[in-house]
Amino acid sequence: MTTEKRHFDVIVIGAGVAGIYQIKRLTDLGIDSIVLEGDEDLGGTWYRNRYPGARFDSESYTYGYSFSQELLDEWHWTERFSSQPENLRYLNHVADKFDLRSHMRFNARVEAMTWDEDALQWHLELQNGDKYTARFVITGIGVLSAPTPPRIKGMDDFAGPSFHTYWWPKEPVPLAGKRVGVIGTGATGIQVIAEIADKVSELTVFQRRPNWSTPLNNSPISEEEMAEIRSRYDEIFANCAISPGGFEHVPDRRGFWNVPKEERIALWDKLYASPGFALLAANFREIFIDEEANKEISDYVANRIRQRVHDPKVAEKLIPKDHGFGMQRLPLETHYFETYNRDNVHLVDITETPIERITSTGIQTANSHYDLDVIVYATGFDAVTGAFDRMKIRGVDGASLGDKWRDGPSTYLGILTKGFPNMMMVAGPQSASGSTNYPRAIETGVNWVTDLLQHAIANGITRLEAGADGEQEWQHEVKKAYDGLLLRKSQGWFTGYNSNVAGREVGKVRYQAFFGTGPKYAARLKQAAERGYSDIMFG
Numbered sequence: 210m211t212t213e214k215r216h217f218d219v220i221v222i223g224a225g226v227a228g229i230y231q232i233k234r235l236t237d238l239g240i241d242s243i244v245l246e247g248d249e250d251l252g253g254t255w256y257r258n259r260y261p262g263a264r265f266d267s268e269s270y271t272y273g274y275s276f277s278q279e280l281l282d283e284w285h286w287t288e289r290f291s292s293q294p295e296n297l298r299y300l301n302h303v304a305d306k307f308d309l310r311s312h313m314r315f316n317a318r319v320e321a322m323t324w325d326e327d328a329l330q331w332h333l334e335l336q337n338g339d340k341y342t343a344r345f346v347i348t349g350i351g352v353l354s355a356p357t358p359p360r361i362k363g364m365d366d367f368a369g370p371s372f373h374t375y376w377w378p379k380e381p382v383p384l385a386g387k388r389v390g391v392i393g394t395g396a397t398g399i400q401v402i403a404e405i406a407d408k409v410s411e412l413t414v415f416q417r418r419p420n421w422s423t424p425l426n427n428s429p430i431s432e433e434e435m436a437e438i439r440s441r442y443d444e445i446f447a448n449c450a451i452s453p454g455g456f457e458h459v460p461d462r463r464g465f466w467n468v469p470k471e472e473r474i475a476l477w478d479k480l481y482a483s484p485g486f487a488l489l490a491a492n493f494r495e496i497f498i499d500e501e502a503n504k505e506i507s508d509y510v511a512n513r514i515r516q517r518v519h520d521p522k523v524a525e526k527l528i529p530k531d532h533g534f535g536m537q538r539l540p541l542e543t544h545y546f547e548t549y550n551r552d553n554v555h556l557v558d559i560t561e562t563p564i565e566r567i568t569s570t571g572i573q574t575a576n577s578h579y580d581l582d583v584i585v586y587a588t589g590f591d592a593v594t595g596a597f598d599r600m601k602i603r604g605v606d607g608a609s610l611g612d613k614w615r616d617g618p619s620t621y622l623g624i625l626t627k628g629f630p631n632m633m634m635v636a637g638p639q640s641a642s643g644s645t646n647y648p649r650a651i652e653t654g655v656n657w658v659t660d661l662l663q664h665a666i667a668n669g670i671t672r673l674e675a676g677a678d679g680e681q682e683w684q685h686e687v688k689k690a691y692d693g694l695l696l697r698k699s700q701g702w703f704t705g706y707n708s709n710v711a712g713r714e715v716g717k718v719r720y721q722a723f724f725g726t727g728p729k730y731a732a733r734l735k736q737a738a739e740r741g742y743s744d745i746m747f748g
């Protein structure tokens with residue numbers, strides 16, 4: 210009889226973009242390690258989000274891993290913003306190429322983690338009852354991996370298919386000839402609505418607050434273009450490393466008020482027609498910090514919406530009035546606004562006519578019943594800390610991480626948190642992952658965590674924990690970055706607001722991510738290592 214090994218020096222939780230690279234680094238170093246993944250296969254975000262229209266909004270070639278020249282040389286991204294199936298194929302290719310699958314266990318959802326101060330190890334309990342122990346745990350559990358369906362009366366009564374976009378079924382969902390309702394108009398809703406509008410018989414969008422959104426401007430990548438991209442990879446990653454958001458787009462540093470209005474508009478015309486986050490990331494910095502500058506760019510984007518939507522009343526409903534452009538995470542769209550010019554697409558403003566309940570045949574609002582065959586909940590996530598809250602994590606003296614972070618996370622560099630020794634977070638709360646091009650900050654985080662582990666192993670360190678001073682200082686830096694930005698006033702996930710999670714009040718900011726830019730984040734990590742990790746308590 211063979212018994213599966215259940216103790217490891219390092220356990221990585223999650224086989225998404227972070228966990229895949231983390232296990233690569235660990236196994237390369239010969240460290241006794243494994244990945245535990247709750248899903249039945251790897252891929253994380255790109256395994257789960259199978260809804261029609263799901264794709265990158267970072268340029269594909271800035272999203273892929275940079276660690277292997279061979280991988281860069283052989284992979285062909287077929288689109289500038291590649292779609293979910295291709296992204297999942299890519300992650301599988303990486304795992305297979307580097308033989309990482311053999312270091313992963315699937316259907317292994319960690320439900321609880323308890324620190325054992327005597328044995329200096331973590332005890333992990335899985336949903337299926339299995340138990341593991343590890344000296345160190347590294348979490349790669351994602352920033353947007355705890356979906357939050359709404360809490361609407363009657364949801365279980367609906368007779369047809371209904372699901373949150375995160376759980377869009379693997380098997381094809383027949384949509385042709387169906388009456389589909391979508392609740393939610395964030396980045397996910399905007400992608401799914403635009404993609405299915407011409408495939409369904411009727412599409413009814415239930416919108417609470419509209420979002421600003423600008424064109425993705427996607428296009429295929431030919432063999433020749435891919436060859437050119439490959440020849441530039443060093444330059445591309447160097448550009449990402451010095452740009453605030455981890456993209457190739459760089460801010461216009463001339464100063465908003467130094468540039469005449471006509472020139473500003475000319476720049477915005479150019480950026481609006483450019484791919485990806487150009488209008489956000491290649492704009493003037495002032496739009497994020499100065500109300501007047503923000504109003505001007507918001508008016509510009511509002512006019513673009515008015516030009517694209519034929520019915521002026523519908524156009525006004527699609528223009529956010531409660532927050533300015535760039536204050537929430539910007540969704541990128543492909544013909545989203547034109548979708549509302551179609552006869553089979555209907556916009557229901559649920560601030561005017563609230564949803565009262567879901568019935569067996571559709572959605573009942575304050576003044577109408579909408580007959581539906583399929584209901585899609587594109588209602589977002591308990592972002593950043595949600596995935597931690599779903600595991601019962603108990604640290605020193607049995608203290609609960611959920612309790613420590615009740616009013617918002619507190620970390621050291623987004624990687625450690627005091628009271629929870631030997632637990633390291635990649636893409637954790639208050640890292641730059643949530644605020645910049647995700648994999649770029651992940652590589653920075655994984656490399657730093659791996660160096661720290663190597664330092665611990667080389668020095669016979671069996672216990673490491675964030676010191677109080679370092680954590681407090683990082684709180685100060687994280688907060689300072691929010692305080693300087695208009696986004697602190699937003700109701701999006703950047704500030705941790707979510708109407709479907711109890712206790713989240715509008716205006717009460719949870720300092721979820723580090724908004725001080727990618728390069729600053731990388732520099733702070735580098736500095737901490739160069740100072741011999743002096744903010745960490747070693748034992």
Ligand code: NAP
Binds near residue numbers: 360397398400589709
């Ligand atoms: P989201 O941005 O949080 O949007 C959720 C939407 O659902 C909002 O419109 C929200 O309205 C609405 N909603 C939530 N609860 C509701 C309720 N009870 N009743 C009615 N409406 C409700 O979530 P998301 O669209 O899933 O996007 C989350 C993040 O995932 C994005 O910001 C982005 O970072 C990432 N993402 C990335 C891509 C990509 O292209 N790579 C694609 C999709 C998502 P309110 O605004 O009024 O709360």
